[in-house]
Amino acid sequence: MQGVVFTELFEFVEDRRSPLFLQEVVDAADLATGGVYCAAGVYDDDDFGRFVSAYCRETGDETSVLYPTFGTFMARRFFDAHPEFLNTAGTAFDFLARVETDVRPAAAQLYPEGDIPDFCLIDATPKSVRFVVKCAPGLEDFCQGVLAGVLAAFEETAEVARRSIASKPVSIIEFTVERASA
Numbered sequence: 001m002q003g004v005v006f007t008e009l010f011e012f013v014e015d016r017r018s019p020l021f022l023q024e025v026v027d028a029a030d031l032a033t034g035g036v037y038c039a040a041g042v043y044d045d046d047d048f049g050r051f052v053s054a055y056c057r058e059t060g061d062e063t064s065v066l067y068p069t070f071g072t073f074m075a076r077r078f079f080d081a082h083p084e085f086l087n088t089a090g091t092a093f094d095f096l097a098r099v100e101t102d103v104r105p106a107a108a109q110l111y112p113e114g115d116i117p118d119f120c121l122i123d124a125t126p127k128s129v130r131f132v133v134k135c136a137p138g139l140e141d142f143c144q145g146v147l148a149g150v151l152a153a154f155e156e157t158a159e160v161a162r163r164s165i166a167s168k169p170v171s172i173i174e175f176t177v178e179r180a181s182a
Helices: 003-016 019-029 045-059 063-081 083-089 092-110 140-153
Strands: 118-124 128-135 158-166 171-179
Touching: 003 019, 003 045, 003 063, 019 045, 045 063, 063 083, 063 140, 083 092, 092 118, 092 128, 092 140, 092 171, 128 140, 140 158, 140 171
Parallel strands: none
Antiparallel strands: 118 128, 128 171, 158 171
16 A cells, blocks of 8 residues: 555544544554655555554444545645646536546556556546546555545535445445435
8 A cells, every 4th residue: 555545544533632642543553664664665454454454443433434534635735736627627527537647657656666546537528527536455445535525625505326336355346326316
């Protein structure tokens, strides 16, 4: 897993709780790195799972609550760091239609050793987008949270349908996003 995911997750936890709470979760998770991550590094996915499990034990939250909330946070952080994507897309639908051709290659340049989720656009119109995401197992809710964050960044609402195609050895999810009726 890309180190930036860990550093952002830690910031997310600090923002929601406190630095002390973050340290308690890191200690409880028994992470291989001891909780030290570099944004440009690549780390074992198991550390992410251990941290999330420890966080959920400490808070009583389910992963189905944590993952989409963190995904939305990550989308906001992405647009804060890369406003050019927000400024040039016009709408969430335009942005989603360009993830495969513009965003994913830019992310691969920033994190050449990272395991960046695959994104495959199936169909795009001004009112709907359908695409497939291939990611680490268990991150379906995170992906849906990122999608919610993209819609929020563009101040748009939409109906989102999610269909699981496969879950092992990787998760493959099809999303259909349709502009909400006015």
